[in-house]
Amino acid sequence: MDLSLTELQQLLQNQAREFLDAELPKARVLEIDESEKGFDADLWQKISELGWPAMVIPEEYGGSGNSWTDLGVVYEVLGQYACPSPHLSSSVICAQLILNAANDEQKHSILPGIASGEQIYAFAYTEASYGWAPSNVTLSAKSNGDGYVLNGTKLFVHDANVADKLIVAARTEISSNSEDGIGLFIVDANDAGVSIRTQTGWIGPKVAEVIINNVKVNSSDVLGSPGNAWPAIETAMDCGTAMLNLYMAGGTQRVYEMARDYSQERMAFGVPIGTFQRVQDHVIDALNAADAGKWTGFEAASYLDEGIPDYKNAISLSKSVVSDGFPLACDASHHVHAGIGADLNYGLTQYTKRARTLQHYLGDSIYHRKRMASLLIKK
Amino acid sequence: MRFTQEYSEEQENFRNQVKEKLKKHKSLENFSVDSKLEYLGKQGWLIPSFGIKQDGVSLSEDLSRILFEELENAGLLQYIDSNISKFHQAISSEINAEYKDEWLHLLASGNLTAWVPLINQGSSPDPDEFNIIAFEDGDEYVLNGRGVFVGRGENPGLIWTLARINQNQPILNNIIGLMVPGNQENLIVENIIGPMGNTIHSVSYENVRISRSCVIGSSGDSLELFQSIMSQPTEFDYGINNNRVLSDLIIFATQVDSDQTRLIDDVVIQQSVMKIYALNHISKLFQARDHWLSKSNKDITYHRAQTRKWQKETALQLAKITRDIMGIYALLGDKEPNVPANGRFLAQQMDTILDPRIANAMESDSELIAIEVGLINLRINKESNAS
Numbered sequence A: 001m002d003l004s005l006t007e008l009q010q011l012l013q014n015q016a017r018e019f020l021d022a023e024l025p026k027a028r029v030l031e032i033d034e035s036e037k038g039f040d041a042d043l044w045q046k047i048s049e050l051g052w053p054a055m056v057i058p059e060e061y062g063g064s065g066n067s068w069t070d071l072g073v074v075y076e077v078l079g080q081y082a083c084p085s086p087h088l089s090s091s092v093i094c095a096q097l098i099l100n101a102a103n104d105e106q107k108h109s110i111l112p113g114i115a116s117g118e119q120i121y122a123f124a125y126t127e128a129s130y131g132w133a134p135s136n137v138t139l140s141a142k143s144n145g146d147g148y149v150l151n152g153t154k155l156f157v158h159d160a161n162v163a164d165k166l167i168v169a170a171r172t173e174i175s176s177n178s179e180d181g182i183g184l185f186i187v188d189a190n191d192a193g194v195s196i197r198t199q200t201g202w203i204g205p206k207v208a209e210v211i212i213n214n215v216k217v218n219s220s221d222v223l224g225s226p227g228n229a230w231p232a233i234e235t236a237m238d239c240g241t242a243m244l245n246l247y248m249a250g251g252t253q254r255v256y257e258m259a260r261d262y263s264q265e266r267m268a269f270g271v272p273i274g275t276f277q278r279v280q281d282h283v284i285d286a287l288n289a290a291d292a293g294k295w296t297g298f299e300a301a302s303y304l305d306e307g308i309p310d311y312k313n314a315i316s317l318s319k320s321v322v323s324d325g326f327p328l329a330c331d332a333s334h335h336v337h338a339g340i341g342a343d344l345n346y347g348l349t350q351y352t353k354r355a356r357t358l359q360h361y362l363g364d365s366i367y368h369r370k371r372m373a374s375l376l377i378k379k
Numbered sequence B: 001m002r003f004t005q006e007y008s009e010e011q012e013n014f015r016n017q018v019k020e021k022l023k024k025h026k027s028l029e030n031f032s033v034d035s036k037l038e039y040l041g042k043q044g045w046l047i048p049s050f051g052i053k054q055d056g057v058s059l060s061e062d063l064s065r066i067l068f069e070e071l072e073n074a075g076l077l078q079y080i081d082s083n084i085s086k087f088h089q090a091i092s093s094e095i096n097a098e099y100k101d102e103w104l105h106l107l108a109s110g111n112l113t114a115w116v117p118l119i120n121q122g123s124s125p126d127p128d129e130f131n132i133i134a135f136e137d138g139d140e141y142v143l144n145g146r147g148v149f150v151g152r153g154e155n156p157g158l159i160w161t162l163a164r165i166n167q168n169q170p171i172l173n174n175i176i177g178l179m180v181p182g183n184q185e186n187l188i189v190e191n192i193i194g195p196m197g198n199t200i201h202s203v204s205y206e207n208v209r210i211s212r213s214c215v216i217g218s219s220g221d222s223l224e225l226f227q228s229i230m231s232q233p234t235e236f237d238y239g240i241n242n243n244r245v246l247s248d249l250i251i252f253a254t255q256v257d258s259d260q261t262r263l264i265d266d267v268v269i270q271q272s273v274m275k276i277y278a279l280n281h282i283s284k285l286f287q288a289r290d291h292w293l294s295k296s297n298k299d300i301t302y303h304r305a306q307t308r309k310w311q312k313e314t315a316l317q318l319a320k321i322t323r324d325i326m327g328i329y330a331l332l333g334d335k336e337p338n339v340p341a342n343g344r345f346l347a348q349q350m351d352t353i354l355d356p357r358i359a360n361a362m363e364s365d366s367e368l369i370a371i372e373v374g375l376i377n378l379r380i381n382k383e384s385n386a387s
Helices: A007-023 A026-034 A041-049 A068-080 A087-101 A104-116 A230-265 A277-306 A311-342 A348-358 A365-378 B009-024 B026-030 B033-042 B061-073 B082-094 B100-108 B219-231 B243-255 B267-295 B303-331 B340-354 B362-372 B378-386
Strands: A121-124 A140-144 A147-158 A165-171 A182-188 A194-198 A207-218 B114-117 B132-137 B140-152 B158-164 B175-181 B187-193 B198-211
Touching: A007 A041, A007 A068, A026 A348, A068 A230, A068 A277, A087 A104, A087 A121, A087 A165, A087 A230, A121 A147, A140 A165, A147 A165, A147 A182, A165 A207, A182 A207, A182 A230, A230 A277, A230 A311, A230 A348, A277 A311, A277 B267, A277 B303, A277 B362, A311 A348, A311 A365, A311 B267, A365 B243, A365 B267, B009 B026, B009 B061, B026 B033, B061 B243, B082 B100, B082 B114, B082 B158, B082 B175, B082 B219, B114 B219, B132 B158, B140 B158, B140 B175, B158 B219, B175 B198, B175 B219, B198 B340, B243 B267, B243 B303, B243 B340, B267 B303, B303 B340, B303 B362
Parallel strands: A121 A165, B114 B158
Antiparallel strands: A140 A147, A147 A207, A165 A182, A194 A207, B114 B140, B132 B140, B140 B198, B158 B175, B187 B198
């Protein structure tokens, strides 16, 4: 067992911190969050110049072939700064969908654009019956000559509002096994049959409703064998979840630090409030959530790197931990901060909003505990 | 980062040796507590890091961890008693009794149990917990009163007794510590609860005469000495391990049906079991992290207190979820015909109130964390108060 960061990982961590210190003060996060698209093209351009979108794409497709732990180190820092970007959707989940489902020609034609950050992809999976199981995919894909015609509505799609292309999960046939009959289709976000609307509410990062009305998809834009896409989807979602876990762990760490620092500064009855046991309990709850998220998150990433068969369980365990822990740490931090914590300019709410949104993304704790049970009991 | 543990050839060989020995004694699980202790003592596993001359087996920290992992898999870890090594230490350094060497040998070989007073450690003493009075009579102390103790087995071996020497004075500086042999006349023992592992015992002293040579430490600092020795870290701080009971619980929930549905398939039960599975996994990760920090000479600040606190909370959660799922079966004694898992569930239930590693001083762990993360500078305050 060796829990140290490699030299490269330390460099990546320092680079990410220095970059985000310079480019993403908390006021800027608030501005981006409050903008219509929740996206900063200039920030994304700079992130792309750093090579982060290329990190887990193999070199032969224009990537840099880093490990999941390398990228995880960057994600932890991204989470600490509440960095808004379409990286997870495009450079992790969609890149993995293509790597795991597409043919070589498609890989060569699509992945370099994702690796450079010039092309942004979003994964349209969830629908009105929100959920991440294969049975939740009902959007229809009907075979039509040399391609398919798609009809239906996707909801809560991350980054659809800034994407150039969507990878849509759709059902090609109804089967008694819900894992069968799912296909992956590349759809131009600007297609006349596609309508994208950012959903409102206290949601961060932004999610969109995607209405797909009689959109024709050529066979060259179908990924893999239609109807057999579930294994590729599951792998891509696992990789995405592993990175999301570390983003959320980073956010948890920051809200813990905010609670700790504030409790050292804020005076009541002539002493810092951190000397009160009840305040300490909140700070310790946040610290425990942060450490639990961090170590389960890196464990899962390292299992992915080493190809350890138990990686699915490790990823689900970690997601169940951060999905509960990040919101809990935010609650604890709000208890410590009281009124000032609710001030948008203070910066805590940006994390709380993310915690409460991301706890559901790629499966909430209940979903992942159920998945753990199915993986463990099978054994 | 690499989270998988790699073992050296020596470590693998040692693990195999332990497994082989345990395999040969598989029926141990059905033996009495005393027989189990005797077996563990014979192997030198009750004080594994102690030297061979002291009846230990001189195991390194890494080998001790492997030993504990295997004992846990065999359902025997709960009989490893950290009191034994603490008694060993106290008797070696603080006592000059004529039976000293014999006691040390009997303790290490599992033939002498070690019982300690059940007092609230880590905080100011509660007068109600000290109901034994000692008065001097020549070369002896005469003890009267009743005390509550915790320790393995049903028969007392050595009882670390804390008695008041002046009932009318404040407790501090008026406590004397005595190592009382359990075979002493006029000692009446009543085992209150706990059929295996830790047991609570009520012990009445009626003019029990103890030689002055059995005094531990000097009379003024007896309580402090007791608390100091009991709180010192040992190899047994490997941690509270819930793996075996958790695994028993999963097996139970998989094998038992309710309304023709396996318990594990009930949504609420499944969620509870997986929740505790995750908590337990994090316990092990924190332990591994602390071990790695220590081995690689990195700063350990709040980490050990955090791990202890997490382990305690996990053990308590496991006990609660076990009761929720198993109902009253979780409380069945090990001699009952229908007892599941040879009574390990009950042992875990009892440990949550009897094992000081679970039941005691959660607040002191929180306080340590608070100090280390800079919320309060109690250490400095304490130092300035002391000076």
